Amino acid sequence: MEINFLSKMFLPFILPFLVAGAQASLANPEQIHISWTENEHEMKITWSVFLETECKLWYRPTLCSDTSTDFAFKHIKSQHTKFDEGTWVNRFVFIHTAVLTNLRDDCFYEYYIENHISTSDTYIFSGQTPQSFDNYGNSNNPVKVIIFGDLGTGPHGNLTYQYLQADAVSRNFSAVFHMGDIAYNLESNDGEVGDEFLNMIQSTAAIIPYMTLPGNHENDQNMLHYRMRFNMPKNNIDPDGLFYSLNIGPAHFVFLNTEIYFDYYNYPYDEEDYQRLWLINDLTDANAHRNERPWIIVMTHHPLYCSYDFFRHSVERNIVCGADTWFFRDKFEDIFYEQGVDMFLAGHLHTYERMGPIYKNNTVKSERDDLNLHLNPQATVYMIDGNGGSVIGHNAELSTTPHLWNLYSSNDFGYGRMTVFNKTHLFFEQFSAAQEKVTDTLWLIKTRNRF
Numbered sequence: 506m507e508i509n510f511l512s513k514m515f516l517p518f519i520l521p522f523l524v525a526g527a528q529a530s531l532a533n534p535e536q537i538h539i540s541w542t543e544n545e546h547e548m549k550i551t552w553s554v555f556l557e558t559e560c561k562l563w564y565r566p567t568l569c570s571d572t573s574t575d576f577a578f579k580h581i582k583s584q585h586t587k588f589d590e591g592t593w594v595n596r597f598v599f600i601h602t603a604v605l606t607n608l609r610d611d612c613f614y615e616y617y618i619e620n621h622i623s624t625s626d627t628y629i630f631s632g633q634t635p636q637s638f639d640n641y642g643n644s645n646n647p648v649k650v651i652i653f654g655d656l657g658t659g660p661h662g663n664l665t666y667q668y669l670q671a672d673a674v675s676r677n678f679s680a681v682f683h684m685g686d687i688a689y690n691l692e693s694n695d696g697e698v699g700d701e702f703l704n705m706i707q708s709t710a711a712i713i714p715y716m717t718l719p720g721n722h723e724n725d726q727n728m729l730h731y732r733m734r735f736n737m738p739k740n741n742i743d744p745d746g747l748f749y750s751l752n753i754g755p756a757h758f759v760f761l762n763t764e765i766y767f768d769y770y771n772y773p774y775d776e777e778d779y780q781r782l783w784l785i786n787d788l789t790d791a792n793a794h795r796n797e798r799p800w801i802i803v804m805t806h807h808p809l810y811c812s813y814d815f816f817r818h819s820v821e822r823n824i825v826c827g828a829d830t831w832f833f834r835d836k837f838e839d840i841f842y843e844q845g846v847d848m849f850l851a852g853h854l855h856t857y858e859r860m861g862p863i864y865k866n867n868t869v870k871s872e873r874d875d876l877n878l879h880l881n882p883q884a885t886v887y888m889i890d891g892n893g894g895s896v897i898g899h900n901a902e903l904s905t906t907p908h909l910w911n912l913y914s915s916n917d918f919g920y921g922r923m924t925v926f927n928k929t930h931l932f933f934e935q936f937s938a939a940q941e942k943v944t945d946t947l948w949l950i951k952t953r954n955r956f
């Protein structure tokens with residue numbers, strides 16, 4: 506019998522309860538989530554099982570445009586890694602991954618996971634991967650993603666999640682982007698909080714790619730839980746997938762890791778500026794394809810700009826909107842400006858704030874600026890969307906003296922929806938779970954490349 510998931514000291518108390526039913530639930534594939542990979546037309550499926558079992562991923566194409574397709578279920582075996590989730594007691598879990606390759610854009614894929622004791626529910630995802638949107642700027646196939654940061658379990662996270670999930674299913678979003686601070690924390694209660702979170706999001710993450718970047722709450726043990734549980738695309742500079750980029754139709758999305766610049770993270774490579782050099786190369790390359798793919802959107806956990814009343818609030822908050830932002834502006838702002846990044850989003854502040862196009866702390870005029878529209882912006886538009894639902898709650902009061910570049914702020918829990926319609930039109934809206942409605946919108950329209 507497999508009992509090594511329990512600390513040996515608890516064994517005498519637990520053994521009598523280890524009946525067959527308990528075994529079956531320990532063998533359940535759980536925390537199922539999918540993500541795009543660094544390769545074209547692939548989907549990675551990740552899940553956990555608390556017993557060491559051999560798992561098969563059964564899958565088949567369905568709803569394809571061409572009915573001569575072979576619709577029979579086939580299977581592949583997963584790879585698994587034994588992981589001790591526990592900080593204080595041993596909690597061994599077996600994290601499985603399997604990658605489906607050569608996916609077809611015109612099909613959906615059904616799949617389920619089976620081991621010799623247990624079988625998961627069946628899930629379905631779209632065979633469209635980032636490359637599938639490459640008829641650049643076809644409004645019939647817009648890129649639609651959900652974006653937010655700072656989402657955990659508990660009543661706040663759950664509130665947002667109820668809406669997010671309904672949206673993800675009914676409105677055909679292509680991906681979810683979670684900009685760090687995940688579960689509060691993945692390692693808490695010997696990893697139980699991470700398990701609970703991944704089970705909470707399973708109804709979305711098992712059917713829509715759940716793409717992440719790390720926040721400060723992932724910092725424990727050099728982001729061990731983050732690296733074990735999320736499997737983001739890798740690149741030759743960062744084999745851990747802690748920063749990466751994706752070309753999706755007319756947009757280039759960059760996921761950065763601001764946490765490596767803080768002392769608590771012991772970056773395993775030569776120097777912190779590895780990422781910065783990677784970013785410059787990545788954006789230079791993106792700019793070489795700017796006509797086909799005009800939009801560049803960068804996300805991190807820590808912001809470069811946020812409004813804050815320095816004299817009203819705690820030292821910690823002052824640092825977040827003060828020293829920290831100045832540090833990151835120094836590192837990144839000129840790169841964003843020179844490389845013509847259209848939009849920058851971050852979390853960390855548990856709030857939603859939409860700013861105008863900014864450079865060096867000043868608003869930069871566009872060809873036309875309305876309250877909810879910029880035509881041909883001349884600098885990066887900055888946003889904070891960090892109110893997914895932290896367990897800590899609202900801890901970022903809105904500024905009573907917002908900066909001139911602040912255009913809208915809100916403290917409601919919720920998330921953003923971005924639609925890149927085509928090469929010229931990008932639309933963003935903020936959905937408030939608290940008010941059950943869209944509370945802010947933004948059109949970015951580009952008729953030419955400024956930068």
Ligand SMILES: *[C@@H]1O[C@H](CO)[C@@H](O)[C@H](O)[C@H]1NC(C)=O
Binds near residue numbers: 658659663664705
């Ligand atoms: C979230 O809330 C719903 C409805 O109140 C409840 O049924 C569900 O169990 C909660 N889920 C979590 C993960 O807390």
Ligand SMILES: *[C@@H]1O[C@H](CO)[C@@H](O)[C@H](O)[C@H]1NC(C)=O
Binds near residue numbers: 675676677
């Ligand atoms: C979502 O996709 C399905 C299958 O392609 C389609 O039938 C449905 O109309 C789409 N729903 C929306 C809201 O676009």
Ligand SMILES: *[C@@H]1O[C@H](CO)[C@@H](O)[C@H](O)[C@H]1NC(C)=O
Binds near residue numbers: 866908909910
């Ligand atoms: C940025 O601009 C605001 C006015 O909007 C000003 O109060 C503030 O001191 C400036 N900060 C820096 C770092 O220059």
Ligand SMILES: *[C@@H]1O[C@H](CO)[C@@H](O)[C@H](O)[C@H]1NC(C)=O
Binds near residue numbers: 644926927928929
């Ligand atoms: C791009 O999308 C916008 C918004 O849907 C639409 O108004 C515009 O006509 C589209 N442009 C092209 C060239 O399809």
Ligand SMILES: [Fe+2]
Binds near residue numbers: 720806852854
């Ligand atoms: Fe944070």
